[in-house]
Amino acid sequence: MKLEIVILAAGLGKRMHSALPKVLHQVAGQSMLSHVIATAKALKPQKIVVVTGHQGELVQAEAERCATGTTLCCCKQEQQRGTADAVKAALPALDSDSTVLVLYADTPLTPLTDLQQLLDALQTSQAQLMLLTCTLDDPTGYGRIVRNESGAIEGIVEQKDCSADELNIKEINSGIIALPCSVLQHYLPRIECNNAQHEYYLTDLTSLIVKDGGQVAAMTSDNFAYLRGVNSKVQLAQAERTYQQLQARKLLDEGVTLADPQRFDLRGTLEHGQDCFIDVNCVLSGHCVLGNNVTIGAGCIISDCVIDDNVVVSPYTVMEQSHLKAAVTVGPFARLRPGNTLEEKAHVGNFVELKKAHLGKGTKAGHLSYLGDSEIGAEVNIGAGTITCNYDGANKHQTIIEDDVFVGSDTQLVAPVTVRKGATIAAGTTVTKEVPAEALVLTRTRALYKTHYQRPRKEKK
Numbered sequence: 001m002k003l004e005i006v007i008l009a010a011g012l013g014k015r016m017h018s019a020l021p022k023v024l025h026q027v028a029g030q031s032m033l034s035h036v037i038a039t040a041k042a043l044k045p046q047k048i049v050v051v052t053g054h055q056g057e058l059v060q061a062e063a064e065r066c067a068t069g070t071t072l073c074c075c076k077q078e079q080q081r082g083t084a085d086a087v088k089a090a091l092p093a094l095d096s097d098s099t100v101l102v103l104y105a106d107t108p109l110t111p112l113t114d115l116q117q118l119l120d121a122l123q124t125s126q127a128q129l130m131l132l133t134c135t136l137d138d139p140t141g142y143g144r145i146v147r148n149e150s151g152a153i154e155g156i157v158e159q160k161d162c163s164a165d166e167l168n169i170k171e172i173n174s175g176i177i178a179l180p181c182s183v184l185q186h187y188l189p190r191i192e193c194n195n196a197q198h199e200y201y202l203t204d205l206t207s208l209i210v211k212d213g214g215q216v217a218a219m220t221s222d223n224f225a226y227l228r229g230v231n232s233k234v235q236l237a238q239a240e241r242t243y244q245q246l247q248a249r250k251l252l253d254e255g256v257t258l259a260d261p262q263r264f265d266l267r268g269t270l271e272h273g274q275d276c277f278i279d280v281n282c283v284l285s286g287h288c289v290l291g292n293n294v295t296i297g298a299g300c301i302i303s304d305c306v307i308d309d310n311v312v313v314s315p316y317t318v319m320e321q322s323h324l325k326a327a328v329t330v331g332p333f334a335r336l337r338p339g340n341t342l343e344e345k346a347h348v349g350n351f352v353e354l355k356k357a358h359l360g361k362g363t364k365a366g367h368l369s370y371l372g373d374s375e376i377g378a379e380v381n382i383g384a385g386t387i388t389c390n391y392d393g394a395n396k397h398q399t400i401i402e403d404d405v406f407v408g409s410d411t412q413l414v415a416p417v418t419v420r421k422g423a424t425i426a427a428g429t430t431v432t433k434e435v436p437a438e439a440l441v442l443t444r445t446r447a448l449y450k451t452h453y454q455r456p457r458k459e460k461k
């Protein structure tokens, strides 16, 4: 079977009340379009055709970003005159002898297994068109599947065109269909727009085929939660939760402990070892890797980090693009900007900011520091309030601190500067040039003490 997949992504998305095209709104940090393209790619089609329209350049750029590795063709639907008109825009890009699967870019969680079953069902049936349908207690808003007394499908009626009886039909159209391209080519030009919305409905293929004595069949899915179309922010939020719960469930099944699967957000991918614990309200994005026995405290925001065995990340730590090696401890309230490596057992405490910093084994920065563009050796103690002055207003400079250095509290290290092995920097020192190994450096003005000093006071009225 030669499979070509059409993804409809031209709609305006009026009900989103947004300047952004509907299909570029995100679920789990990725556009709805990208989710659908990823699912389409998994079916290994000969070609993916994305129909763009409203803000087509933006949608096309996203399609191109996501479709790497597959043949992609973007077709522009000049005016959004309905789903049939949208597929018509894709026709020139399709081969007559292919099987066509039509997906909607506003249905981001479309399950792959349903699509595989739909295509299998088309292969093994006599039908010219295979629909993917669901049976719902509340079918409001969806096209209804109309069947005759013997159960054969006769047509699809949109909500706005339904008679009172038809509104009671519980079987709905997911919108997803599979059919031979030749059937599309034959019937698409015959679809008219005499309906409530004056649109060209793709769903009218059904009645046209049946009128010609052809056959339309359906595969019914019980995955409705994943086949919901997103037309509004409420539905977008529902899709987000559904997706997050799916991911949380998978992680739980794999042995990760989530304090509350309802309060866990993964906007990317997570690799993990055994016995990891993630407390409530964490947001993980990009690609994160956890080793064994990693603990992530509540409220942490982590993106693109590699966290090795036995690391403890305490609550409200924000970190990106950093590597924490075994038994490192960070937080609470630590901020790791991109480019840090913390060697084994290093510790970064509250209100410490790191950027492009390398902390050696066992090195500690417990409180209130900024360490940027820094190469710090092993077993170094960074006192509270230590600041690397890495920026001179024009350029960034390196601070190098060798092993076993003691940096007293409230030290400023004016980069570029090097502190040699075993040196001691007294509290309150401004270091502007190299400190030799094993030396003590201190810049401190002698303190003046006045006894019985009268502080100025406001006069009482």
Ligand code: UD1
Pocket (backbone or CB within 6 Å): 008, 009, 010, 011, 012, 023, 051, 053, 077, 079, 080, 081, 082, 083, 084, 085, 086, 104, 105, 106, 107, 141, 142, 143, 144, 156, 158, 172, 173, 174, 175, 200, 201, 202, 203, 228, 229, 231
């Ligand atoms: C459509 C179906 C309905 C089904 C529902 C499932 C039709 C007529 N109706 O209704 O039976 O129950 O989906 O979610 O097909 N689009 C274009 N160009 C257009 C119009 C739409 O590309 O001119 C795209 C949209 O971007 C969207 C998809 O097609 O991705 C569906 O369009 P939408 O207007 O949301 O259709 P529904 O009213 O939801």
Ligand code: CA
Pocket (backbone or CB within 6 Å): 106, 229, 230, 231
């Ligand atoms: Ca829709």
